[in-house]
Amino acid sequence: MAINWFPGHMHKARKEISKVIDKMDIVIEVLDARIPFSSANPLVNQFKASKPSIKILNKSDLADPKITQAWQAYFEKDEHIKTLALSAHQDSRAKTISSLCRKLVPEKLGSDKDINAMIMGIPNVGKSTLINGIAGRAIAKVGNEPAVTKRQQKIKLDSGISLSDTPGMLWPKLEPASCGYRLAVTGAIKDTAIEYDDVALFAAMALRDLYPASLRARYKLEVLPDEPLTLLEAIGAKRGCLRSGGFVDIHQASTILLQDLRSGKLGQITLETPAMMESEMEVFRAMIAAKRASEGSAREADS
DSSP states (O other), X not given: OOBOOOOHHHHHHHHHHHHHGGGOSEEEEEEETTSTTTTSOHHHHHHHTTOOEEEEEEOGGGSOHHHHHHHHHHHTTSTTEEEEEEOTTOHHHHTHHHHHHHHHOGGGTTSSSOEEEEEEEOTTSSHHHHHHHHHTSOOSOXXXXXXXXXXXXXXXXXXXXXXXXXXXXXXXXXXXXXXXXHHHHHTSSOGGGSOHHHHHHHHHHHHHHHOHHHHHHHHTOSSOOSSHHHXXXXXXXXXXXXXXXXOBXXXXXXXHHHHHHHHTTTOSOOOOOHHHHHHHHHHHHHHHHHHHHHHHHHHHHHO
């Protein structure tokens, strides 16, 4: 199932960004280090064209450090891209973003013109907190749920950088479906916009495949069931999520699992690797090609 969540202000932001992107010297994209591929909005590449960019792998304190390093090496194969892994609360490291901007736009060094930078990212990725860290003061509104920033705003930094902040923006249709689910698992999409229990079932299966030891340790499970629903039931039973008749409350168990993952109580978790996503995208592109070929054959048959 493909997940769709594209509030009206995101559509407006997309139009506003397209009007001013040509004036930007550099694009800063904030990613979730736990899902660097799924949180990388494909619209950003359309907007920035060949402009230099910095990819911030934010919330790296919650992510698997070895996989974060693998993603940095993967992204930096492009000579126009630099990466930085950090937690939005690491103010000292956040301030190094300004010096990175100056290195990537050397033609503005020594001039009296500001470097025009645009910062972009999906909802709830910690962009506003990061901006406050770069600026060294509270400028951007911070919230703990998606879609807090509703409009584009320009921020003048002391370092000679003019920073254009944009609302957290997703693309209209989240595909492949696995990317949409990973965004939902980490909280980039409001829980009210999706089937919460379905997201927890996806998370249970992903964690069983990628971090079985973390599941066993956190929920004191000797054996991990193969089926995601059975696994959720086992977690719920261990945590006392029982209803009358001894049945497990799946919604309550889902809440526990997702909150534990999002807060880091399951340890440092990354839900995708570069190799995994290249494989998924190869399958997805093959499916799209087959679908288009089938539709073309159907049109020829009708004509």
